[in-house]
Amino acid sequence: MDTPTGPSIAASADPNTNSLVVDDPLSNPYNSLNSLCNDLSNLQDLACRGAWRTILDKIARARSLSLLTKPHEHLIYLTFNLLGLVKLRRFNDAYNELQSHIEDSNDGDDDDNPLNSPQYHYQTYPHHYPDQKGSMVPFALRWLYAHLPSTVGHRQLALDRFYALLDFVREKRRNHDGKSGDLWQKREVFVVNSIVSYHLSAKEFKVCVDLLRGLVSEDEFGVDSVLLSKLGYMQMQYGDLEGAKRTFGEVEKLVRENGNNEEVPLSNLVRRNKALLYLVGKDYVSAVREYDECIERDGQDVIAINNKALCLMYLRDLTDSIKVLENALERVPTVALNETLVVNLCSMYELAYVNHADIKRTLSNWIARVAPDDFDSSSTRT
Template sequence: MDSESHRSESQTNPLSDQFSSVNDLCHDLSSLQDLATRGAWRSIIDKVARARALSLLHKPHDHITYLAFNALAFTKLRRFNEASSELDSMEDLDSSHYRYETYPKIYANRVGSMVPFCLRWIHALIPIKLGHRQQGLDRLYKLLDFTRTKITEKEKVNLTASLSAWRKREGFVMNCIIGEHLSHKEFGVCLSLIKDLLTNDANDPVLISQLGYIQLQIGDLEGAKVSFSNVENLMRESKSNGSLSEVELKNIVNRNKALVYMVEKDYVSAVREYDECIERDDSDIVAINNKALCLMYLRDLSDSIKVLENALERVPTMALNETLVVNLCSMYELAYVNHSDIKRTLSNWIARVAPDDFDASCTRT
C-alpha cells in the first residue's frame, strides 16, 4: 500500500534516515499489511475503526493510508456501498490537501501525492460494482492516462526502479479495462488494447497469450495458434521479457497448447499438457482446474473430483478459489445422490480455512 511520493533527489530510499521501519511510514502499518496478506479483511475494518475512535492517527498520510485499507477491505468483502462512502469522504484525489509539500513542517523534503495507487484503482472500480459502468470505465481510462504520465516523468529522470513499478501498474490497469470489456464481449476493443500494449513490449509472453485467448473467444483458432506459437518461440529462443520464471514460462506454453486441444475437443492431449504443468508446479491451479474439467468431459468424474480434492488438501491457500469450488460442487452433483451432504462438509471446511473475502455461496449448499 504505497503512496506516490518521493523525497528530494539525494534521498531516494523511503526507509532510510528518518524511517527505520515500515511502522515509521504510518501508524502500525506492518500489522495492517499482515492482516491484508492473510485476507483478514474484517479485522482490518475493526482495526481502522479502533484507530479512528481512539484518535491514534495524527498525520495526514496516516488518515489516508487507513482510509485506503478500509476501502480495500470493504471492496474485498463486496460491501461496495461502504467502500463508496469512504471515497466520498475525500476531496478530489489530486487535491493539494493530499500532497506532502502542503505540510512542510511535518514532511521535510518529501514531495508528491500521499494517495496510494490502490485507492485510485478502487475509486475507478466501485462505480462499476454499483452498476454505473460508464462512469467506472471513464475513471479506469483516466487512471491509465495517469499511469502513463507517471511513466513519462520517470523516463525523463531515469528512475529505473520507480519506472518498473509504474509499468506494472499500467499493465494492471490495462488488464482491468480489458477484463471489463471482455465481460461484455467487446472483443474488438480488447484486441486493440492488447496490441497497443504489445507495441511497448513485444516479448511479453503473458500479453501474447492473452491475445491468443481473445482470438479463441472470437473463433479465430488459427490466429490463436500463431499467437501461442510466438510464445513458444520466445521460450525456445530465450527472448521473453523476464516477467516469468522458467517454470512459469514453460507452464504457460503447455497451458496454451492445452487450450487449443480443448477447443478441438482432444481432451486426452489436453490432460497430457496439464499433467506436464502440474509435474513442474503442483500449485498451478489453472492447470489443475482445467485438467479436472477435461477428465469430466471424458466422463471420468471420479478422477476429476480426485484432482480437485487433492489440490484443496495439498495447497488450500492456492487452490481455494471460487471457480474451482464451483466446478467441484458441479461434479459432486453429477456424481453423487447425497451431494448435498458432501457439499455441506466442503462448505464447513471452507468456513474454517478461507480468507474473509471468499464467496462461500459458491458451494451452493
C-alpha cells in the same frame, strides 16, 4: 451422459498483474513500514492472510483513538479500509465511505479527479513533510476510485475513470526512468488488465484484443510472453482461433529463444496455451497430457489442476475429475481454494452423486474453517 456444461475454465496466467500496490516505495521516503502510521506492517500482514474483518476492526480502533496524526496516515488507512470492504463485498459501504472522504475536495481545481487536489500534496503540509513534494495518494486508492462506481451499478463512470487513470499512469511512466519507471510500467499493465476485464464482462472482445495488442506492441515493454498469452486468450474469445494459434506460437518461440525453457512458470505457460487449443478443439486426451506435464513440474499450478479436472469430466470420468480437485484442496488449500475451482467441484458433485447436498455441505463446513474472510461461500451452492 451428455457433455456437461457450466463449469468455467481458468485461463488467466499471471496472478502478479492482479496485485494492488498500496504505495510507491521508490518515490516516497515516508513509505517505510514502521514510519507510515501506527501498525501498518501488521495491516499488510493481515491483508496477505485475507483477515479483512480484523483489518476493519483495527482501522476503526485506530480512528476512534485518534492514533493517526498525519494526512498520509489517513489516506493509507482509508485505502486499507476500502480494500477490506470490497473484499467482504460490502460495496455500498465502500462507495459511500470513498464519497464521504473525497467529496467536494477539488477546491476549484480544473482537474475533475478530487484525488489530485492540493490537499493531498505533501507540500501543503510543510510542518509534517519538510522538503517533500508530490502526491501522497496511494496508487491502490486511485485504482479504488476508478473501480468502486462499477460495484454500485455505474459501469460507464468506472470505465471513464479507468481510462483517465491509464492516462495518468502513462504520463508518470514517461517522466520516470530506472526502477521507478519499471514500477509505473507494471502499473500500466495492471490498469490495462483492469480495463480489459470490464470490456470482457460485456463481451466486447475486439476492444480487449486492441488494448492488449497495443500494449504488447510498445517498444518500452518489449515482447512479454504473459501479455502475449493474454492476447491469445482474447483472440480465442473473439473467435479468432488461427490468430490465437499464431500468438501462442510466438509465446513458445519467445520462451525458447530467451532460453527460458527450464523456468517452470514460463514452461507451464507454454504447455497451458497448447492445452487450451486442444481443449477448444475437444481433444481432451491431449489437453490432459499437457496439463499433467504442468502439474508434474509444479504441483501448485491451480490453472492446470482445474482445467485437467474439467477435461476428465468432459471425457465422462467424473470420479477422477473429482479426485483431482479434492486432492488439490487437501494438498495445497491456501493455493487451490478459489471460487472457480470450488464451483467446478460442486458442479461435479451434482452430476456424480445423488446425495450431493450432503457432500457440498461438508465441503462448505471445511471451507468455513480454513478460507480467508473474502472467500465467496455461495460458490458451494449449498
